[in-house]
Amino acid sequence: MKKYLEILKKVKLFKGIEESNLMALLSCLSGKLQHYEKNEIVFMSGESTNSFGIVLAGEIQIVQEDYYGNRSILAKTGVGNLFGESFACAQTKNLLVSVIATTESDLLFIDCRRLASPCANSCTFHSRLIQNMLHITAMKNISLMQKIEFITKRTTREKLLAYLSSEAKKAGSNCFSIPFNRQELADYLSVDRSAMSAELGKLRDDGILKFNKNYFELL
Amino acid sequence: MKKYLEILKKVKLFKGIEESNLMALLSCLSGKLQHYEKNEIVFMSGESTNSFGIVLAGEIQIVQEDYYGNRSILAKTGVGNLFGESFACAQTKNLLVSVIATTESDLLFIDCRRLASPCANSCTFHSRLIQNMLHITAMKNISLMQKIEFITKRTTREKLLAYLSSEAKKAGSNCFSIPFNRQELADYLSVDRSAMSAELGKLRDDGILKFNKNYFELL
DNA sequence: ATAAATCTGTTGGAAATACAACAAAAAGAG
DNA sequence: CTCTTTTTGTTGTATTTCCAACAGATTTAT
DSSP, rough: GGGGGGHHHOGGGTTOOHHHHHHHHHHHHHEEEEEEEETTEEEEEBHHHHSEEEEESSSSOOOOOOOTOEEEEEEEEOOOOOESSSHHHOOOOOOOOOOOSSSEEEEEEEEEHHHSSTTTHHHHHHHHHHHHHHHHHHHHHHHHHHHHHTTSSHHHHHHHHHHHHHHHHHSSSSSOSOOOHHHHHHHHTTTTTHHHHHHHHHHHHTTEEETTEEEEEEO | GGGGGGHHHHHGTTTTTOHHHHHHHHHHTTTTEEEEEEEEEEEEETOOOOEEEEEEEOOEEEEEEEETTTTTEEEEEEEEEEEEEHHHHOSBBBBEEEEEESSSSEEEEHHHHHSOOTTEEEOOOOOOOHHHHHHHHHHHHHHHHHHHHHHTTSSSSHHHHHHHHHHHHHSSSEEEOOOOHHHHHHHHHHHHHHHHHHHHHHHHHTSSSSEETTEEEEO
């Protein structure tokens, strides 16, 4: 676990906790480290879980998939970020999503019930942990609402512009990279990839944006 | 405030708190009660807020609306439920949604920062409050994911069936009422009302469901 | 370097949706 | 009760999307 100390220090769940106390806290939470190969399934929709995960290496996707194989990407998450915490914290709920490792990954699993239950060693941390967790779920809530804002737009063009504007705002610049390839972007915006590609071409022809692979510029 | 004691006792945010302590806690949180008329705007998208609300009487909608007036209903919330807590808890974020009173309503506003800050009187409650709040935001997260599951379905028919199945499951019966009229349901599922009405008719003709106003039966 | 696999852009036809306009039914007001 | 307003259902057309198939470009593996 020690090799990941630098990463763990930056995890928002542990914000405000002294580095010197971090290792004690981690053992108190009795997290389990697990390794996943590329494309391996971490959580399967329908299962239930009391644990959430923290990405220590690699990258994961949170997806919904229906009978026909239509895939919807809810989020893509990288090093230092949490996943599954909503289901773990809500309890008694089955997962509505699957979690898939999109690259080889190291994931740390923590039982949500450990957050609340005070322990002999590090009781003082627990209340801070829960506050941090509340902040994290609130932020996720907002990012889900943002996704909803994109996908409720009527046309592919509007969806693209809403998403790209928001990325530009996030980056603080008209030039920015996005974390998706074309298929993934289509799955995130819930549109057909080929139609989206065509629309991107039109937007370029109309002089509204430039792009090269994952790199975009709004004009 | 006392006239709402029965309601406040059932609010999930106050779960696990003794009734005898509830009034003390409320004064500690220094909530503000406000009255709204039908169709009055409670929060406006773009504003920022440190407070969240609790519905004590009436009903509110959480909506997103774009330049063209396309309205998307994220949720409809009634007595005993919270709204705006994600934005208040996430801090420094502007509202992505508007909140509208759909009936005459009494709403109690509480500053989110009061939840965390320990106070002289009732410190012991704060940790419980935050745990409850975490549970609430986690549940909201899940209901947003559920909405996403509905609206990412390809066709209006699939969206309807996904939504209605989920309502049937929630009700624990094939017969159930939904909290929306037709226009609201269309706004929730992000489809055209008239097309949705037509599709409902087809579903009935196909013997898949029966309905009368807000009352549905899956066959 | 070459081959294989993946990603991206392009097109045309079939299907589904949005939009507008209107009629019927239901709910609410006076 | 009657009139007004709101809600719901119906239909036709224009628009948009989905799907499938393919070609070029890029990346990865051998």
